[in-house]
Amino acid sequence: MARPPKPVSGKTPARSSRTASGRTLAQELSDVLRVVREHSASFPQAADRTRISLSLESGARLELEVTGRPWTGPAAEEEEHVCLFHELVEPMFEAFASIDDLDLAASAKAGAQNLQEQFPNDVKFTSGRRSIERQASAMAPNVVKNRKWIEQTYKASPQRTALQKWVDDYPTATTAAAIAAGLEGVMKSWTEAQQRNFSRHITGDAFDVQPVAGAQGEKIKQAIAKLPKLNWHTFQEGGLEIWHAQFDT
Ligand SMILES: [Zn+2]
Numbered sequence: 341m342a343r344p345p346k347p348v349s350g351k352t353p354a355r356s357s358r359t360a361s362g363r364t365l366a367q368e369l370s371d372v373l374r375v376v377r378e379h380s381a382s383f384p385q386a387a388d389r390t391r392i393s394l395s396l397e398s399g400a401r402l403e404l405e406v407t408g409r410p411w412t413g414p415a416a417e418e419e420e421h422v423c424l425f426h427e428l429v430e431p432m433f434e435a436f437a438s439i440d441d442l443d444l445a446a447s448a449k450a451g452a453q454n455l456q457e458q459f460p461n462d463v464k465f466t467s468g469r470r471s472i473e474r475q476a477s478a479m480a481p482n483v484v485k486n487r488k489w490i491e492q493t494y495k496a497s498p499q500r501t502a503l504q505k506w507v508d509d510y511p512t513a514t515t516a517a518a519i520a521a522g523l524e525g526v527m528k529s530w531t532e533a534q535q536r537n538f539s540r541h542i543t544g545d546a547f548d549v550q551p552v553a554g555a556q557g558e559k560i561k562q563a564i565a566k567l568p569k570l571n572w573h574t575f576q577e578g579g580l581e582i583w584h585a586q587f588d589t
Pocket residue numbers: 422423424467541546547548583584585
């Protein structure tokens with residue numbers, strides 16, 4: 341059963357260096373497998389093959405290769421991010437979006453072009469405008485897992501209240517499809533200003549950029565913070581590195 345990942349405490353039981361040196365690899369491996377078993381939700385479950393490298397207290401290193409069934413459901417969301425629909429799945433399998441593909445409104449588009457002109461080789465866009473339908477579909481699987489997910493995830497607003505109220509009012513809607521349809525109905529009743537207040541991705545006033553490491557990444561961050569008409573930006577949400585910039589119209 342899918343549960344949100346939580347940080348793994350992967351330490352094997354504390355022991356003195358004398359006993360540590362006396363442990364066999366089989367004992368170490370047994371401990372490792374116990375940690376994996378106890379924290380299964382923290383290990384990738386949606387991949388065909390994952391390689392995990394573990395360093396043991398004894399100094400030994402283990403490489404585990406985990407195989408599983410191919411992912412068959414909707415893409416997992418990055419939780420606790422203000423945009424929540426960072427479409428990481430797509431860039432892994434296709435080219436990153438061009439600015440035209442992002443379908444941005446004027447200020448955000450100018451910001452994206454500005455950033456790309458400054459860093460033509462490093463800036464990759466991962467998300468731009470999202471339709472209400474897409475937004476609802478992305479939220480629904482999280483609500484299936486946690487009926488209070490909306491309330492616990494978004495900043496307080498009348499829009500958040502309305503969406504959570506729909507979930508609370510329809511306890512018999514338990515499938516992702518039913519919930520997506522309900523949320524979509526609520527969001528479609530909003531004015532553009534209300535949609536923007538909930539997520540600037542809906543109105544094309546926000547984009548996400550693939551994080552870049554090192555000194556070049558720092559330069560890009562500084563450039564994002566200086567973009568004209570920037571309304572707000574963040575590089576870190578809920579412990580995840582997510583580069584999000586949103587703009588005034
Ligand atoms: Zn975003």
